[in-house]
Amino acid sequence: MKNIGIIGSEGRMGRTIAALLDGSAGHAGGVDAGEDVAALAGASDVLVDFSAPGALEANLLAARETATPIMIGTTGLGERHHALIDEAAQDIAILQAANTSLGVNLLAHLVRDAAARLGTEWDIEIVEMHHRHKVDAPSGTALLFGEAAAAGRETTLGEVAEEGRAGLDCTRTEGAIGFASLRGGSVAGDHQVVFAAEGERIELGHRAESREIFARGAIRAALWLAGKPAGRYAMADVLGL
Template identity: 65%
Template sequence: MTKLGIYGCLGRMGRAIQDVAPEEGAMICGGADMGDDPAALAQQCDVLVDFSSPAALEAHLAAARAAATPIVIGTTGLSAQHHAMIDEAAGEIAVLQTGNTSLGITLLARLVREAAQRLSADWDIEIVEMHHRNKVDAPSGTALLLGEAAAEGIGSTLAEAGVIGRAGLTGARAEGTIGIASLRGGSVIGDHGVFFAGNGERIELSHRADDRAIFARGAVQAALWLANQPAGRYDMGAVLGL
């Protein structure tokens, strides 16, 4: 049985992964949280899952590289510098980074990319996400993932086309942009909607998470898949063969 280690084991996702791992055929070999030694965990497990914080990523990647242990990174709020670290680590070990481990979201991202690619430029793309009141980053990693999928579909990047929130006299909407709006409140686990608005018609693609366990199951399935992969950078689409 594959031995799975968890960075951020005391958080919501860390606890959820511990609950579902046996059902998915994985054994939890240990966990680490703030103040624990990440190297010790990396040395005793077959694959790691990181749902901690951006500040801890550098140390976790270093531990994974030193132990030659594959790692799934589900931590959100990552910067360009963090992604550069991931790229570097992927030269030595298998790394899967994603803003959402839901298999449903993974398929949604593919549908968004295909819709954006097939629709003409006069279809406007807007993304709306809502999460619980305690979420600390915005937009969500999932909204950014969906935004990147849409940008890829129109032959751009989210850095070029993204408009994160709007306020004041913004003027008319610029063609080829992708708007992202964030809502926070209550205990919402995660709602995401992608709207393609044309002249006289609208397409809506959406996903609602009702149980945090879907992310935990997806993370474990990703870890089991990654444990047998060569060094490189992967995403959830690879797990589904997309």
């Protein structure tokens, strides 16, 4: 088994991945904020990063210096972070995923297909709910579904997204993809993509019942990534979609 090093080992995801790898020859160890990422990278066949956006640049640098593939599951990334990933992917294999659940990524494929086959007279709304401690909204997974729907309609999410509706004039724009974010309790992650037309509605959804589904997907993605040539990969590649 390939050795997996965990960046962000004290976070929720880091601890869950470590628990699944506990006692396994595939666990190279982990680091958290302020610890030596380069040493972990050198001891690992592949890294998984569930730390924070602010740590991404240093983590990519360590991975490049040791030629270690890295699977990035950190959410809340912006354009600058994606530019850094694109640059680093010229030298090492990188898989970046807003959500590592195999079920979620298969659902994204179905959302794209549905959006491509239905016209813009079908309104698309994406509703997500997470635990009270989640800081970013919409969730990375909701954005993944939005990007899939936009791609199915041969446009970009930036052109059609509608977020945070409030006030007296919230008339829906034709072709828009709407988002609603709910926060509360200990919800691991609920997502629903609604296609609504006159007289009918299609609802595609995914409900995470345990954080382990993301950890298992991350481990599978990391093992798949180990040994791959330099480039940028996605969970769809792991699933062969």
